[in-house]
Amino acid sequence: MASPRLRVLGIDPGLTRCGVGVVDVARDRSARLVHVDVIRSDPGLPIERRLAVIAAGIRAVLEEHTPDVVAVERVFAQHNRHSVMGTAQTSGIALLLAAEHGVPAATHTPTEVKAAVTGYGSADKLQVQTMVARVLRLDALPQPADAADALALALCHAWRGGAPEASQATSLTPAQRAWADAERVSRRERVARTNVRSGV
Template sequence: MAVALRVLGVDPGLTRCGIGVVDVAADRSARLVHVGVVRTSPDLPTAERLHLIAQGLRAVVSEHRPGVVAVERVFAQQNRSTVMGTAQASGIALLVAAEHSLPTATHTPSEVKAAITGYGSAEKLQVQTMVARILRLPELPQPADAADALAIALCHAWRGGAVASDAAGPGAEALTPAQRAWRAAERSTRR
């Protein structure tokens, strides 16, 4: 398989941070490179937990040398403490990417589900099943956080792979309408 892109996908979480690395060819065929989860204990101070997540991500980046880091975008959730932990872990993933001069992208859960299963409201088992099928794995990737990280990486590669610098800039034609809207909103907050 001629590799077009190596993507590190991150499913951010403070207790379990899913990490998946895939090689994706121009014909959209994909191969598993690495999958895992960085776990932290809720008994540790938040700063220590974030440090452990950063260490885990740095180790994966150093060993597998991805070309881009794709992170699940923190989206509206009911539980504020869960959103905070997810946002903090997401920030760590983006920081580690910046430390290694890697481009980054974020994708919403519904974008990822739609890219992998064709249905933006797919159940976790459907996503796991499709990830296993796409990567030709003998069993479903476990835990779900690891499968989600692989799905995020595949989604990014299949949705253009490149990171557009703004909503109307180069590569914008490869973005979905939702991605263009997010980029435009992000750009307006930087002014």
């Protein structure tokens, strides 16, 4: 039987540049790049048309790569109110499209993502890009930063327990059920090893 893997679509929301990245993550936390791109909208277009461009791009990725779960960067307060509005609108589009496609979604703060990928919640863009490239065994840093952030979101979600708990198992896809089962086995094995080392 093949090792269970979780396919995660990470979305770094933005109105001018929206990063999207799809990764397959195995039980041993190893990961493989499936797709990465940046969806761009023209700042000269009316807001509704810009959102439609972003929506079309996200919809195409959902339909082509059929992720098990979508991870979106959580919107947080910024000094630039205009910028945060565009980010919030794009985030809402991403969450709506996930729901329309029957794919569960989660949000993570930038600090959570940086800590999960680099071990340091205040890491800079270059550190995130470097670690994403290393984890995915890429020959070059993912560019632009929006693309790296989307991949980092996907990795963060998988590594922080990408499948819902067993109580929700009836609503899981086969891949998510396999992932959840593998995570439970892995946790039991870690506890057993710890008990052996501790002489329990």
